[in-house]
Amino acid sequence: MKYKDYYEILGLERSASQDDIKRSYRKLARKYHPDVSKHADAEERFKELGEAYEVLKDPEKRAAYDRMGSDWRNGQDFQPPPNWDEGFEFSGAGSGPGEQADFHDIFEKMFGGARGAHPHARQRSFDARGEDHHAKVLIDLEDAYRGAQRAISLQMPVVDAQGHVSLETRTLNVTIPKGIRAGQHLRLSGQGAAGATPETAGDLYLEIAFRDHPRFQVDGRDVSLELPVAPWEAALGAKVTVPTPDGSVEMTVPAGSASGRRLRLKGKGIPANPPGDLYVILNIVLPPADTESAKAAYDAMRQAFNFDPRAHFYR
The missing domain is CATH 1.10.287.110 (DnaJ domain)
Structure with missing residues (x-):
């Protein structure tokens, strides 16, 4: 665009x-x-x-x-920059x-289609019930696994006496329920626009999104990560430790695994009923040939295997 x-x-x-x-x-x-x-x-x-x-x-x-x-x-x-609307409260x-x-x-x-302009973002005539507000907030993936109490800062526009628009910040203590997924909404009763009485204030709906994680990718309830393995672990099989957003688990790498193979850890995704799964994608990492002994080991491997990686490549 x-x-x-x-x-x-x-x-x-x-x-x-x-x-x-x-x-x-x-x-x-x-x-x-x-x-x-x-x-x-x-x-x-x-x-x-x-x-x-x-x-x-x-x-x-x-x-x-x-x-x-x-x-x-x-x-x-x-x-638009990624997550440009994070913490932006609107009505x-x-x-x-x-x-x-x-x-x-x-x-x-x-903003839900064309609406009449408000003479003041905070100074509207009160209806019997206040207007609902909305905002998108980012949480850590780990919070969805365990649940958490978090202080969430939101900004909403206000217009001063000179007609200039600025952002007013407020901070709310929010309970993040265990098992929440991206795209779901948290309803905070009475935290929207004021109504005729305190009991008729509107609600605030927080749309949940996950912060980018250096290790995990999320797809609905399922989570995936790329796991480095040594060539001998992939070829011979091995027991390895796999990190998850809720602690580490032991996993068996089957013998003869190729790079890119997806292994499923059932029920280790985001908690739910049923819970999601955790998918481990194997990434075979070659040790460097940076010493004489390492070079000799690679040469011995070359001589030990009758292996042509391009045997079927040109057909």
Whole structure:
């Protein structure tokens, strides 16, 4: 997708107030309205202005847009940074940005479709029941195995008296239940927008995602890792120690195993009913021939085996 600099489109600095955004849009919309403009690209410019205004007029959409960074150039190839929305609290009905064609679609997805702009992100008229809020949070894979108590920091946009958007941070103590999976939601009762009474406050829904792990990959309830093994362990078989997110276990490597072989440790994935599995992918690692004795060992192996690794390669 191509980056669209909505501030540049509206002729504004990123420090512009919400009133500045409204004034600039109205001025440019009159200039490029297809019914009155003589510019050859009036229709395209008018559509572009409308898209930029739809995002920047809304404090939540604007703050989300700003989180993607300010170093991109208009028209530059662009992908939102990984987990750019982590800890971003918003009041829309969506559950995440997903993979979309352009920025406008991202915000339509994230915030549940077009909504009227709020004059103040925190100063809404109270309904009988407060509005629900949403946020995506990252947890460690180990927390899904064991459960945990974690302090989660969230940021939500607010508009100050001068009409500038900033982020207000709050920290919540959250119980991570054992067995939770990526994509599931935790409901925190009464932690959304305020209602007419404390008992009618909205709820906060936390969408769970896992932080990148240096060792494990996750697919639903199943977990996998790549395990280094020596050539003789793969050829002759061996008992090896395998790390899991919940401690180490012993595993048998069958004799005659090839690199890339997948071995299943049943029930060692994310706890559930039934639990997931842990898949161990063997990676045969060759010892270096960096000493005379090591070179001699490799030469003895060459002479001991009648082995051509490319015997069937050229057929």
